[in-house]
Structures are given as structure tokens and as C-alpha cells.
Amino acid sequence: xxxxxxxxxxxxxxxxxxxxxxxxxxxxxxxxxxxxxxxxxxxxxxxxxxxxxxxxxxxxxxxxxxxxxxxxxxxxxxxxxxxxxxxxxxxxxxxxxxxxxxxxxxxxxxxxx
Amino acid sequence: xxxxxxxxxxxxxxxxxxxxxxxxxxxxxxxxxxxxxxxxxxxxxxxxxxxxxxxxxxxxxxxxxxxxxxxxxxxxxxxxxxxxxxxxxxxxxxxxxxxxxxxxxxxxxxxx
Numbered sequence: 192x193x194x195x196x197x198x199x200x201x202x203x204x205x206x207x208x209x210x211x212x213x214x215x216x217x218x219x220x221x222x223x224x225x226x227x228x229x230x231x232x233x234x235x236x237x238x239x240x241x242x243x244x245x246x247x248x249x250x251x252x253x254x255x256x257x258x259x260x261x262x263x264x265x266x267x268x269x270x271x272x273x274x275x276x277x278x279x280x281x282x283x284x285x286x287x288x289x290x291x292x293x294x295x296x297x298x299x300x301x302x303x304x
Numbered sequence: 305x306x307x308x309x310x311x312x313x314x315x316x317x318x319x320x321x322x323x324x325x326x327x328x329x330x331x332x333x334x335x336x337x338x339x340x341x342x343x344x345x346x347x348x349x350x351x352x353x354x355x356x357x358x359x360x361x362x363x364x365x366x367x368x369x370x371x372x373x374x375x376x377x378x379x380x381x382x383x384x385x386x387x388x389x390x391x392x393x394x395x396x397x398x399x400x401x402x403x404x405x406x407x408x409x410x411x412x413x414x415x416x
Contacts, residue, residue, distance in 0.1 A: 224403060233392055233406035234348065247403060281347055290336050290355060293396070293404055298347040 194218070195296035197282050203302045206272060212299045214265040214282030223265040224293065225257060226281040234281055240265060241287055272303045306331040308395050310407035318415050323380040325410050327393030330374070337369055338404065339378045340392040348392055352378060383414045 195216045204210045214223065222241050226234040239247035240259040254276075256268040265282055279300055285293040307330040317323040325339075336355050340348035352367040354360045354376070360367045366379040376395075380387055390411050394404040 222402060233408050234404075236403040236405075239402050241402065249403075279347070292336075292338065292350060292353050293394075294350065295340075295347045 195282055195284050195294055197280075197296035197299050199299060200297065201300045201302075203304060204269065204272065205304055206274070208272075209268070209270045211269065212267040212280055212282075212301070214267075214284075214296060215263055216284040216294075216296075217263055218284065218294075219262075219286075220284035220294075221262060221287040222285045222291075222293075223259060224283040224285075225265070225267050226283060226295075228279045228281060228298075238267075269301070272301075274303050277302045306334075306395070306397065306405050308393055308405050308407035310391075310393050310410050312408055313411040314413050315410055316413045316415055317383050319383060319385060321383055323383045323387065323412055323414070325378040325380075325391050325393075325412065327376045327378075327407055328374055329376070329393075329395045329405075331395065331397055331405075332371075332374065334395045334397050336396040337367070337376045338394040338396070339365075339367060339376075340394060340406075341387075342390045342392055342409070344390075351391070380412075385414045385416050388412060388414045 225237040228234040238257045243259045258266040279298045282296045285291045338353045339351045342348045354367040354369045364381045368377045390409040392409045393407040
């Protein structure tokens with residue numbers, strides 16, 4: 192089973208709202224990732240968690256706040272977003288270590304109005 | 305700057321023929337290489353991964369890696385219309401870094 196579950200699948204939020212995207216995996220993976228993908232562009236890495244600790248932040252604006260409550264869950268808290276933040280947000284997970292495969296969830300489509 | 309380069313296409317291939325997708329990467333320390341297929345409006349789906357020089361076959365798919373030339377390719381035999389999608393080459397670095405660096409993707413069209 193290589194399932195990464197993301198909720199919600201679609202989210203529309205205003206620029207003053209606070210919302211969260213959620214991601215869950217039960218494969219025992221110890222590395223989890225957030226990617227952002229705009230239309231007709233490849234996914235761009237935002238954050239990496241390794242053993243529940245933030246290991247990489249790719250200079251993401253503070254209006255995006257990641258959280259890893261435990262080894263199975265990954266959240267992305269959203270606040271004061273801009274319309275240009277509208278995109279597909281992808282969660283992924285893998286075993287820790289460079290030789291391991293990264294599996295993606297189905298993504299959350301975010302529209303900021 | 306770590307870069308992964310792909311021809312964006314579209315690459316048009318007749319049904320039943322072999323589709324050949326190519327990718328080059330700049331970081332010589334890269335350790336693992338992946339091909340993802342992405343249909344419009346969907347998330348990337350893993351097709352193949354390869355770590356060692358040479359060929360790796362899985363059904364109709366063959367991945368080829370040449371680390372000396374910093375080159376990765378994906379061959380799709382007996383191409384089907386359902387293979388029409390964007391194919392993303394992705395590279396995972398070594399040396400303690402993590403996450404994937406993606407190429408821009410090649411849009412493949414299989415013509416019935």
C-alpha cells in the first residue's frame with residue numbers, strides 16, 4: 192500500500208482566512224514533504240520533514256506554516272494568502288534517505304480569492 | 305544551481321511505436337532518479353526509479369541511466385493512447401540533502 196491521503200481535495204479561501212491542508216500516511220515513512228505546483232509547471236519543493244523535524248524550508252513565505260504533529264501526519268497552515276498562491280499543493284512521503292522512492296498524494300487544489 | 309532539463313515537447317508518437325523521453329541533470333552527486341507520469345489535473349504517479357548505471361525494465365517501460373554523461377531516459381514500448389500524459393524526470397540529491405528536483409516535463413501524445 193503506497194497511499195498518501197490529502198484533505199481537502201479542493202479549498203477556496205479569502206485572503207484574510209486561516210485554513211489548513213492535511214496529509215496522512217501509514218506506510219511508516221519518516222520523511223514527508225510539501226510541494227506546490229502551478230499550472231503547466233513542475234512541482235516545486237516547499238518543506239521537508241525528517242523524523243518529525245523540519246529539515247528543509249525552501250525560502251517559503253511565512254504565510255505558509257508547516258507542522259508535523261507525529262510521524263504519520265503533516266499539516267500546512269495557511270494565513271493571509273495571495274491570489275498568486277492558488278495552486279495544487281502536493282504532499283509526499285518516503286523512507287528517510289536519498290535512495291528511497293517518494294510517493295505523492297492526490298493533492299489539494301487551493302484557490303485564493 | 306541544481307538543474308534537470310527535459311524537452312517540453314509535445315512529443316508525438318504513433319500507437320504501438322516506442323516513445324523515447326530524455327533528461328539531463330547538473331548535479332553529479334545525485335543518487336537516485338525517477339520518472340513520474342502526470343495526467344492533466346492529477347498528481348504525479350511514479351512510473352520508474354533507477355539508481356545504478358545501465359537499464360532497468362518494468363513491463364513496457366525501460367529506464368536508462370548514464371551517470372558519466374548525467375543522462376536519464378525512459379523508453380515506452382508498444383505505446384498506447386492511455387500513455388498520453390506529461391512525463392516528469394526527477395532527481396534526488398545525495399550528501400544529506402533531500403526532496404526531488406523536477407524537470408519541466410515532456411508532454412507525450414500517442415496518436416491512435
